[in-house]
Amino acid sequence: MAEFVMPTLGSDMTEGTLVEWKKKVGDRVVKGEIFAEVDTEKAAIEIESFHTGVVEQLLTKPGERVPVGRVMAIIREEGTQAPPTIQAAASPLPLQRISPKAPVSSLHPAPPQIAAPDTEPGRRRISPAARKLAGELGMDPAFVQGTGPGGAITLEDIQRNAQTRRQQPSTPPAFAGETGDRQTKMRQTIAAAMARSKREIPHYYLSTTIDLGRAMTWLQEENLTRPVADRLLYGVLLIKAVALALRQVPELNALWKENTAVQSPGIHVGVAISLRQGGLIAPAIHDTDKQSLGELMSRFQDIVKRARTGTLRSSELSDPTITVTSLGEQGVETVFGVIYPPQVALIGFGKVVERPWVIGKQVVSRPVVTASLSADHRATDGHRGGVFLSAVDRLLQEPGQL
Amino acid sequence: MNTPLMPDEIRQTVLCLLGEIAPEADLTALKPGVNFRDQLDIDSMDFLNFVIMIHKAFGVEIPEADYPKYGTLNGCVEQLSDKRVT
Numbered sequence: 447m448a449e450f451v452m453p454t455l456g457s458d459m460t461e462g463t464l465v466e467w468k469k470k471v472g473d474r475v476v477k478g479e480i481f482a483e484v485d486t487e488k489a490a491i492e493i494e495s496f497h498t499g500v501v502e503q504l505l506t507k508p509g510e511r512v513p514v515g516r517v518m519a520i521i522r523e524e525g526t527q528a529p530p531t532i533q534a535a536a537s538p539l540p541l542q543r544i545s546p547k548a549p550v551s552s553l554h555p556a557p558p559q560i561a562a563p564d565t566e567p568g569r570r571r572i573s574p575a576a577r578k579l580a581g582e583l584g585m586d587p588a589f590v591q592g593t594g595p596g597g598a599i600t601l602e603d604i605q606r607n608a609q610t611r612r613q614q615p616s617t618p619p620a621f622a623g624e625t626g627d628r629q630t631k632m633r634q635t636i637a638a639a640m641a642r643s644k645r646e647i648p649h650y651y652l653s654t655t656i657d658l659g660r661a662m663t664w665l666q667e668e669n670l671t672r673p674v675a676d677r678l679l680y681g682v683l684l685i686k687a688v689a690l691a692l693r694q695v696p697e698l699n700a701l702w703k704e705n706t707a708v709q710s711p712g713i714h715v716g717v718a719i720s721l722r723q724g725g726l727i728a729p730a731i732h733d734t735d736k737q738s739l740g741e742l743m744s745r746f747q748d749i750v751k752r753a754r755t756g757t758l759r760s761s762e763l764s765d766p767t768i769t770v771t772s773l774g775e776q777g778v779e780t781v782f783g784v785i786y787p788p789q790v791a792l793i794g795f796g797k798v799v800e801r802p803w804v805i806g807k808q809v810v811s812r813p814v815v816t817a818s819l820s821a822d823h824r825a826t827d828g829h830r831g832g833v834f835l836s837a838v839d840r841l842l843q844e845p846g847q848l
Numbered sequence: 849m850n851t852p853l854m855p856d857e858i859r860q861t862v863l864c865l866l867g868e869i870a871p872e873a874d875l876t877a878l879k880p881g882v883n884f885r886d887q888l889d890i891d892s893m894d895f896l897n898f899v900i901m902i903h904k905a906f907g908v909e910i911p912e913a914d915y916p917k918y919g920t921l922n923g924c925v926e927q928l929s930d931k932r933v934t
Binding site for chain 2: 670674675679681720723747775
């Protein structure tokens, strides 16, 4: 049996509210498949399953707030036997208790033992007619009180439950329509993460000015060959250059865990996206260094759209290994970023501006951008940070190779 | 037979597309001669998506060099007025 727990989707997340299950008891779920939708302080997130198997129990009801690390569902993994059927005891059945998994982060206290629905759905007695009707109504029998012999769920129980649901006024769940509340919570979670960052991470900052002349010319020519829907933004070149430079300085592509920087095997650049309602979110573009510029642009467009419509996936929030932020469109020339823990670095880009630039012995006008690095001095030193920024610069001088 | 587009038609369609890009914006207050990006909270990704939507809605090719011409409501009307829907 595998436990599906409320994942941590960033160091600033302490709990989430289940919006809905995407599977019901008895359904097969594949690792990586969307299993649930959870509302966090920042956005509604689609949570992927970490296991492949059959949904054995759904322990959380839509609308419930669940701390990070608490078990929300049980999945019977493939290759394992279904648990033996338990004879239903006299109604009401005792509550089934599940030991929660260890908390994901030491920041979060160990969750208390939780109460499952009044018995495991897979083991409950339910008449075939009741099961059929529940299926037709999209109702999870786990949440229906059985009144038949030994607590078995009867057709009447399903009908009564459906009737009750119809009669209840359609009040929105507690987490809906709380725009102002969400704003407050988002500020609080950002505040917690940033305060922790500034409290715990000894930042050092480096910056360099990069000539983007070649990159912009290449981009202009490249976009002439592309239909409008496939054109690239220069930001994609910056992201790709960062990802490739991380191959050369992998110490910056790491997470700080238990007093050690642990390098990540994959390069998953988190891109900071401002949300229309305020605040920001930085989901990962997985394997950024392996994407072509066209693929990267497509993924970037998709992730911005989904960030703003609240359909990000859990892995996109839990997997960034570094963050890239660009404030150039706001007229900012240099970014002095705050690292998002447990990451150990953040790259900032400012506005592309025309500046006098010396090439050979001539002063010419060139489009330039200031790239900055905020890095964790526990994980790297300025020397490696400098090597990294030089690598980004060098890569942007050969845009056709990106 | 091709039909010339009327300015009001273009204006309404452009506003409709902008509404999709920036749903929180009060488009009734949009100044037609002022750049969208100075009035609405849109970035280069939003503007690219807007250009793609214009392209699809009006069936016009928009070279990157012409993007600035589509930066205002008046600019869009001017650019699209001499186009014809097919």
